[in-house]
Amino acid sequence: MAAEVLQPVDEAVSDTIASRIVAALRDEIVTLKLKPGDAISESDIAARYGISRQPAREAFIRLAQQGLLLIRPKRATVVKKISADGVRQSRFIRESIEVEIVRRVAAAGGPETGRALETIIADQEEAMRADDSNGFHVLDEFFHRTLARLAGVEYAWQLIDDHKIQLDRVRYLTLGVASQQRAIAEHKVIAAAVAAGDVTGAEAAMRAHLARAEVLLGQTIADHPDYFEAEDGETEPA
Amino acid sequence: MAAEVLQPVDEAVSDTIASRIVAALRDEIVTLKLKPGDAISESDIAARYGISRQPAREAFIRLAQQGLLLIRPKRATVVKKISADGVRQSRFIRESIEVEIVRRVAAAGGPETGRALETIIADQEEAMRADDSNGFHVLDEFFHRTLARLAGVEYAWQLIDDHKIQLDRVRYLTLGVASQQRAIAEHKVIAAAVAAGDVTGAEAAMRAHLARAEVLLGQTIADHPDYFEAEDGETEPA
DNA sequence: CCCGACCATCTTCCATACAAGATGGACGAT
DNA sequence: ATCGTCCATCTTGTATGGAAGATGGTCGGG
Structure with a gap:
């Protein structure tokens, strides 16, 4: 029952690769293993986790919407500095x-x-x-x-x-x-x-x-x- | 300076296809042209707007995070009913x-x-x-x-x-x-x-x-x- | 010595192809 | 006639390839 209460985070119902990447990156950001200002790229994350670029990209989108990443169209993606x-x-x-x-x-x-x-x-x-x-x-x-x-x-x-x-x-x-x-x-x-x-x-x-x-x-x-x-x-x- | 305050809407800085699809679908949902319970698919939207499945997919992700769509992993995506x-x-x-x-x-x-x-x-x-x-x-x-x-x-x-x-x-x-x-x-x-x-x-x-x-x-x-x-x-x- | 233009390289974005699973209807057995 | 099974078809998830654009260093001209 306690697990029931903790699980439903809105979208993580599906156990996709992208979801796991979201969780992983989110943790790295909060624990400051990824520091504000650090630049990361889809290929970078894809290689690091041994996946394709697509799930990495989706994770970026989700995290950007949560205000943790800043995707700069044709430039690069950086961990948002704390405002x-x-x-x-x-x-x-x-x-x-x-x-x-x-x-x-x-x-x-x-x-x-x-x-x-x-x-x-x-x-x-x-x-x-x-x-x-x-x-x-x-x-x-x-x-x-x-x-x-x-x-x-x-x-x-x-x-x-x-x-x-x-x-x-x-x-x-x-x-x-x-x-x-x-x-x-x-x-x-x-x-x-x-x-x-x-x-x-x-x-x-x-x-x-x-x-x-x-x-x-x-x-x-x-x-x-x-x-x-x-x-x-x-x-x-x- | 006033522009500075109004611009940063968090993510919509880039004028990508996906962003436009998000805005379009969002409008359709709010104005109930897409009714709660309606099922839509990535291919459907892609064909309707003359784009690829990829931008449509990204739009789905963003809208799902906003609670407007419900993506069911291998089944279909439906407009969330109003709770x-x-x-x-x-x-x-x-x-x-x-x-x-x-x-x-x-x-x-x-x-x-x-x-x-x-x-x-x-x-x-x-x-x-x-x-x-x-x-x-x-x-x-x-x-x-x-x-x-x-x-x-x-x-x-x-x-x-x-x-x-x-x-x-x-x-x-x-x-x-x-x-x-x-x-x-x-x-x-x-x-x-x-x-x-x-x-x-x-x-x-x-x-x-x-x-x-x-x-x-x-x-x-x-x-x-x-x-x-x-x-x-x-x-x-x- | 200093400044401006060029170009290799990197990035995100989009298109396409394939894989895995769920659905609903048709079909055959009982 | 009814129920169970199979399969064509649809869905989302993932992989990969190419395109447009921005960056930073290098090279050439002043």
Whole structure:
């Protein structure tokens, strides 16, 4: 059943080569094995994965539509640099929707919703203790996704998930245990407010939780300026 | 500079055949020349537009990712039926984001923002008098998009635009002058609240404005049940 | 020494050919 | 007459070849 919930990502129902390439490239991009600005070509990927150019091309199209690649017609295809403004707007989108979600859940929620959330938080604490950074992230995502399902808008979460990749690349640059502890604490506040039916409290808690990304962004830009697009000045400071 | 803001629509920078097919099919789907449930094939489209299968295939991929087509691996490709639940969730997404947008604009807005909106409304009234239904819709979209730009999140509007197609198909089934008059009146209320810096008032006005779609949905399902997916019961009541 | 034109090379884009699987109707057995 | 099987036909997925265009280095002229 858990697998049922995790599988349907909208299009990956078919197990084609192109789909696998999409997943593979997507992972390489988020984990920064493919760095922003790197140039790749269809032939390149085709050779690397031992396939034809056609599936590689289709993968490029899908990833370009997700905002991860930039296909330049007759020139080359590059891994899109992270746009600071784009990250802020992705965060804006996420905050808009998630705030609305917790409002709904808090308004309609009963005691069992609170219990469902607490279970996830407990799992997160265990993952943190086990130093399972990857599992922690999966559970973090599951927490938010569960809220969406409780609000009856799980499809909306899928949307957030698509655009969250932009945020994930930043997040990947700023891992840390302290961050995990704080995330858990904030999740607890949200869960408590939701369980108590405190709409405005839940909204505030969610906003505070998501606001943390703003701080990380500035820090990350300072640390890895070459991964980001030039914002206002010239694009190429020659 | 303004061109800079309007140009980057993410992928349509290149003027390829595939892009034109995407636009053409998208239009046909929204205007219901291609009805939900209709089956189309790559060869079919290729022949119809006098092109090869390859661009048609790419267009299918892009449209499938936008949720308009359903590609069934070795079977056929069909125009996705309208999902009532999907429409509700698209509306939820739109409301979440647009509410947040008007909040921001109302909070930070000055007198010139109100004037910009009023200009658009005036144009809308003219379009209505001229019985230019298409122009009216374009201006309606422009009104909301302008709000997004004033909030500094025009990219977010693009997201809404992508998912608004689901709503547009329903809207296309329910045109009418009365609807236009009401839309203009509601736009005026929103613009007034924004100009006055009335955050909660603007939020309420926007919610009311978008809530109208809910009523239309039920009506439309009743009128065209064959365009919609079966919701809970069996998919095929044989 | 500096600048402009040319060209080999690379890229994406499109066309075509083939492969694998699913469908629906015809056909034959019971 | 009814049911099961087979097969022509359609579908999408993949491979490969050629075309148009952009790039960057090289070469020649000033």
